[in-house]
Amino acid sequence: MTYIVTENCIRCKFMDCVEVCPVDCFYEGENMLVIHPDECIDCGVCEPECPAEAIVPDTEPGHEKWLTKNVDFSKIWPNITRKGEPPADADEWNGKPGKEQYLNANPGCGS
Numbered sequence: 001m002t003y004i005v006t007e008n009c010i011r012c013k014f015m016d017c018v019e020v021c022p023v024d025c026f027y028e029g030e031n032m033l034v035i036h037p038d039e040c041i042d043c044g045v046c047e048p049e050c051p052a053e054a055i056v057p058d059t060e061p062g063h064e065k066w067l068t069k070n071v072d073f074s075k076i077w078p079n080i081t082r083k084g085e086p087p088a089d090a091d092e093w094n095g096k097p098g099k100e101q102y103l104n105a106n107p108g109c110g111s
């Protein structure tokens with residue numbers, strides 16, 4: 001099992017999650033983060049910290065597609081360990097449906 005980041009992180013990217021992870025297993029894309037499933041120790045600390053409620057355990061049904069994205073992008077995006085500046089319009093995107101189309105595969109800056 002692992003925790004994963006799902007669709008509602010896209011364009012919200014609040015990054016409160018990275019501050020609390022004891023094993024620094026978040027990886028940064030241009031407009032979302034993912035968790036490295038092999039590094040996550042399933043502590044669950046990050047889940048309630050996300051204002052977008054985008055973090056879920058992969059045991060929750062219906063998130064198979066997002067597990068795959070966490071696996072794939074954590075291999076190619078840089079590690080992030082400190083909270084950066086969220087997008088200026090992050091709050092406006094929180095909860096909007098259909099955000100997958102905006103997922104940017106480009107890597108973020110990392111930290």
Ligand code: SF4
Pocket residue numbers: 003020021022023024025026035039040041042043044045046047
């Ligand atoms: Fe990090 Fe724990 Fe969240 Fe896994 S569940 S990403 S180890 S804070």
Ligand code: F3S
Pocket residue numbers: 005008009010012013014015016017018032033049050051052053054055
């Ligand atoms: Fe994304 Fe939530 Fe972290 S919006 S960056 S998973 S705090």
